[in-house]
Amino acid sequence: MSGLRVIPTWRHGREWLYVCGEDGGTVAWYDREADRVSLLDEARGGDALEALRPFLVGSVAVGPPPVPTPAELAGLALHPDDDLAPNRPGEHLAVALDRDPGPPRRLRADPRRRALAAQQRVGEVLDGLEAAGWRVLHAVPLPGGTYVHHLVIGPGGLYALHTVPARGRRVRVADPFVTIGRAEPQPLLRRARADASRCSYALTAEVHPALVLVTPSSAVPPAPHLFTDTTLPTLARTGGHLKPADVEALHMLARDRGTWTRA
Structure with a gap:
């Protein structure tokens, strides 16, 4: 078992799927609209793709993420349990x-x-x-x-x-x-x-x-x-x-x- 979990999050009106390790750190994320999987930890790329397999549609690009903005960097460092962005209305x-x-x-x-x-x-x-x-x-x-x-x-x-x-x-x-x-x-x-x-x-x-x-x-x-x-x-x-x-x-x-x- 890889110990990875997939967490759905909405960003800018689009659904992204984050792959997180047991310590809460982000290993990769999948942007459905862009058909791209961005890997932060290439050594665990195979495990990340395996965790995302039920969610992938068609062919997707796989590679390192684009250069993030400072706000995006802070978001990647935020533990999922402390992130309020996935909260539903009510x-x-x-x-x-x-x-x-x-x-x-x-x-x-x-x-x-x-x-x-x-x-x-x-x-x-x-x-x-x-x-x-x-x-x-x-x-x-x-x-x-x-x-x-x-x-x-x-x-x-x-x-x-x-x-x-x-x-x-x-x-x-x-x-x-x-x-x-x-x-x-x-x-x-x-x-x-x-x-x-x-x-x-x-x-x-x-x-x-x-x-x-x-x-x-x-x-x-x-x-x-x-x-x-x-x-x-x-x-x-x-x-x-x-x-x-x-x-x-x-x-x-x-x-x-x-x-x-x-x-």
Whole structure:
């Protein structure tokens, strides 16, 4: 047995398969779109190709990797267990539901499932921003057991997005309170600002807070801190704040779990 494991990761909107050793170090990676296997350890090239064999399609180029950028070098050094890039939207909720799915029958739907569906919907929308030079992280853990639902980094700056399931209900906003349907008002804007402030401290960069309301029944007043799942793509039209190299460097810093221990 070679002891190698294959770990799927999304980079720039493309799926890459990393081959890692028992110590977590990267031996090779497979870029499906480029049909290329890049070997970091040529001595273990045969083992790496054997581990990737179930995933390879057609003929692929095999060889040393292209010269990496500084951000890519940092990513290669990051242990897979500390890399937040593979996190799915609502990762923490999915894990919680797997551990405790709750009773099979209940009068009301589990609110965790509504929250998970909303975060997955926003994740789908954010995937479309990758082509415009934006980088996205989901379920970013903060000390104290809370999570930033989505952290978005791109030409228009950094945004900490807090997703709110509205599901056909009317939404009323009276800063900092948000009322969904007949529910009690919640200080969601205050929560979003607090999360963004913690992100700013961890990344030493300005992070803008924003709420994303998923499928509300009524139009939401235009505001820099309010989006819906249908208006969120307008982020792609903002720019002029960060250069591509800055985006990649901040994304690399943010995807390291250790960055958030000081938030």
